[in-house]
Amino acid sequence: MKKTTPALLIVDMFSRFDFPEADLIASSALSASKAIARLRQHFKDEGDPVIYANDNFANWQMDFKDLVQECLAADGVSAKIATLLRPAPDDYFVLKPKHSAFLATPLAVLLAKLGCNQLVVCGMAADSCIASTCFDSNSREYETVAVPEAIAGIGARKARALQLLEDSQAAKVVPIDRYLLG
Structure with missing residues (x-):
């Protein structure tokens, strides 16, 4: 049986919350960020990779580190989430132009280089970027x-x-507790 080599994929958690329906998802995002922090710590403890996939607010001059800094400097839920989920120096990131973290990004190449065959997907929003990423992950034969x-x-x-x-x-x-217990 093939050994499971997981990666944690955190999707779109760095946001200015200035999009339509932001007020409807903000509290859910803050709650999810606390669970993501637990998962991230588990992955760090296990020595498994943590990857951030985030859109760039259609600002093609901004890189991921600038995006994180912009969110940290913001008010409200944006800064709270950015503070809780601030990437570590050894984390990975890809910027994505559309819903799926795979579409027009180097994510598949990165996962191959890391030797990962399982992708644990978290972030926002369930019915758009998370669903798209999970379907694309499954179609690439990752255990998702x-x-x-x-x-x-x-x-x-x-x-x-x-x-x-x-x-x-x-x-x-x-569920998170079942995943963390392995």
Whole structure:
């Protein structure tokens, strides 16, 4: 049996929360960020890679470190999440132009170089970027895991997205405590 080599993928958690429906997802994002911090610590303790995939607010001159600094300097939920999830120097990142963390990014190449065959996906939002990333991960034959407590979403839309991922077998939906216990 092939050894599982996981990577944690944190999607779109650095945000100015200036998009439509931001007020509807902000509290869910803050809650998810606390679960993501737990997952990230687990991955660090195990020596497994942590990868951030974030959009760049359509600012093609901004890099990931600038994006993090912009969020840290902001007010409210943006700064709280950025403070909690600030990347470590040994973390990886890719900027993404659209919903999926795989579309037009070097993510697949990075995962291959790291030797990863399992992708634990978390971040926001469940019914867009998380779902797109999970479907693309599954189609590339990664064992894909979605941790519901570490995924932000809007009400019933989050529940439907997670149910679709599970029903389609695009991702295993695993509660955080069960994932952390292995």
